[in-house]
Amino acid sequence: MGLRILVQQEPFDFGAECDGFAAGRHDLGAVVTFAGTVRDLGGDLRGMEIEHYPGMTEKALEAIAREAEGRWDLGEVLVIHRHGPLAPGERIMMVATASPHRKDAFEAAEFLMDYLKSRAPFWKKETAKDGAAWVAAKNEDEDALKRW
């Protein structure tokens, strides 16, 4: 399985990554991508800061991807996750999966996201008009792991 993992401060080009992902792999008929962006529901978010654990982050992401590889028929996997300061609407991260079968591509992408959310060492801090606060983990994110 082709596996590419990028943990970086710089923005990434979602369109170009989607376009190039699994390109030329005529055996893989199904590609699923997920992109997460800095959400601003109320309109008063100034920005976000993402902290991570250099060294562990890459290992954790690779372990999650290898677990997915063992469970589904995957030809290519891509994970990109940014850290550092981000503005509202900016893309935080993406995953992409390619498989001969659409069900495998979908399930693997959702699995990667569920595990990445709760098992990869990233922490988000939001800065709004009235100050900064660490984003709390949601029970539903931990619960999402029970499905797998």
Add this chain to the structure above:
Amino acid sequence: MGLRILVQQEPFDFGAECDGFAAGRHDLGAVVTFAGTVRDLGGDLRGMEIEHYPGMTEKALEAIAREAEGRWDLGEVLVIHRHGPLAPGERIMMVATASPHRKDAFEAAEFLMDYLKSRAPFWKKETAKDGAAWVAAKNEDEDALKRW
């Protein structure tokens, strides 16, 4: 919900569509895309021809998208499906969903694909070295609908 449905013979630019999808919607944190390409497992596929039912196709796709809108919290939906002649490795179609919640974006995209496969009037004919044949519907595609 923003809904865009394109049924066309011309190629589409998957990267540009991914990039522009739900752009500027800061309330939608999660984007899922699916792309299907002409698969060539054995290496002897010459091409594919997709026939469709003009008039019904657009209606069926819109009905499927409206059904998804009723079931999940969706801000934007995009469906593009080509017809006519396609070469191995070319992109046949894509769907994209944007939601405040990743679970909604994933489930809606998988739902759209499952229904599109078996309820939108497209038919594939493959031409290989030893002749042309209509692709047979798979039992698993009909079974996939039972999940929803």
Add this chain to the structure above:
Amino acid sequence: MLDVLYFAWVRERIGLPKERIETSATTVAELVEELRAREERYEVAFADLSSLRVAVDQELTEFDAPLSGAREVAFFPPMTGG
């Protein structure tokens, strides 16, 4: 008068994509019986209804669906898009 459309291998077996038919059939099933009685190519195309799907006025339906007021009926194999 009814427009009858054929797609994919149904179209190929019958040899045309569309025809206008004068019919008194009140259901899809009656229309199919009329068509089968016409010529062998129809008999062949409609030999196994379980491998066919039907749409009346561009909505998927069943073979026992009524035809009253219908303007367009289409026959085709199970869909294979995506």
Add this chain to the structure above:
Amino acid sequence: MLDVLYFAWVRERIGLPKERIETSATTVAELVEELRAREERYEVAFADLSSLRVAVDQELTEFDAPLSGAREVAFFPPMTGG
């Protein structure tokens, strides 16, 4: 000697990202007890272990995990990436 790392609000409460510690603790829990006994900022940071996670040598683990041979221990809140 052990490298002890803190992330997110654990780092902020303790006031530093990393320190080298001379310890004879044999489990993570023993290390936490040593740290809590040091100063109030540690006491505050480790007040509720159910809201903390721990990694030993960059692998997620539990608070009863042994420290034998460990070079690096990290404490942090539940992850919120994605």
